[in-house]
Amino acid sequence: MSAPDALTGYTLPLSPTGRSALVPPPPWHFSGDVLMVEYLADPAAVAAFLPAGVTASTRPGHAAAIFGDWQSCTDGGAELLDPVRSQYRECYVALACQWQAQPVARCPFCWVDKDFSLVRGLIQGYPKKMGSIALTRSFELGRATPAAGEGARFAGTLAAGDRRLLEASVTLVEPAAAPELMLAPLVHTRRFPSWDPGGTAVSELVTGGSTDQRIGSVWTGTAELELFDSPTDELSMLRPVEIIAGYRFSFAETITGGRLLTETP
Structure with missing residues (x-):
């Protein structure tokens, strides 16, 4: 039997x-399809979710609800042949903001x-929780799929804790440039409490x-977005006051590791 100091692993569980x-x-590679609704929220509500040092965008209240249908893998790509380890869906909100006068985004x-x-x-600082996420998919053939072109309609839904939290839909109108908020660097808070009451937490x-961000097949159009109340998730504080546009596109990137901006209280 291996000695305890022989146990290894990037994360738990450790094993021989x-x-x-x-x-x-890492590196972690990502490819997927994205449904995005760009909108304006109450600027005061957006500001309330920004940590110290991160300031409001030049376009106050600018936000986006983003769905991703993702496939991910490491350099060897073994996960792609064991899809249960590579495929997942995601829904998050991005808030436009600034760090030292440079455009960034914050995911609350x-x-x-x-x-x-x-x-x-x-590990990265995303505030991830488990949820139930569904997205309209596009296939090459048949009537049970929207063609990714003018007039096509796509939708996404999010539920968590037995409650529906978010619904979005986009009707495509025309090809477009990449939405800037999708490409903005994200500023995260990494927080891990100390288990020893006298210890120091990571914050x-x-x-x-x-790195290697790629975006393609971008279409824009009209959109609808609803955020619902919950007794535990405060997402509805960021509900839209104005819809800007909807998007559907393909996206890829590689995550290699982050950069410390500052330690926080």
């Missing part, structure tokens, strides 16, 4: 080989439907890690 770890070390809420994505997100403001 490290193969049992829920999340392997995020839900995923797989445990490996949740833990991988917590950091971080950014970066995303």
Whole structure:
């Protein structure tokens, strides 16, 4: 039997080989389809979700609700041949803001439907929780699919804690440029409490890690978005006061590791 100091793994659970770890070390590669609704929320509500040092966007209240139908893998790509370890869905809100006068984005809420994505997100500082996420998919043939072109309609729904939290729909009108908020660097808070009452918690403001971003097949159009009240999730504070536009596109990136901006209280 191996000695305790032989146990290894990027995350728990540790094992003699490290193969049992829920999340392997980066780089992590992502490919997927995205449904996005860009909107304006109450600027005061957006400001309330920004940490110290992060300031309001030049367009106050600018936000987006984003659904992703993702496939991810490490360099070897073994996860792609074991799809249960590579496929997941995600729904999150992004708030436009600034760090030292540079445009960035802040994610106050995020839900995923797989445990490996949740833990991988917590490592980065994404505020991920488990949820039930559904998205309209597009296939090449048949009547049970929208063609990705003018007039096509796509929708996404999010539920968590037995409650519907968000509904979005987009009707495509025309090809478009990539939405800037999707490409803005994200500023996250990494927070891990100390288990020793006298110890020091990890609390950091971080950014970066995303490289080789690619975006294609971008269509824009009209959109609808509803955020619903919940006794535990405060997502509805960021409900839209004005819809700007809807988007559907393909997106890819690689995550390699972030950069510390500052330690936080």
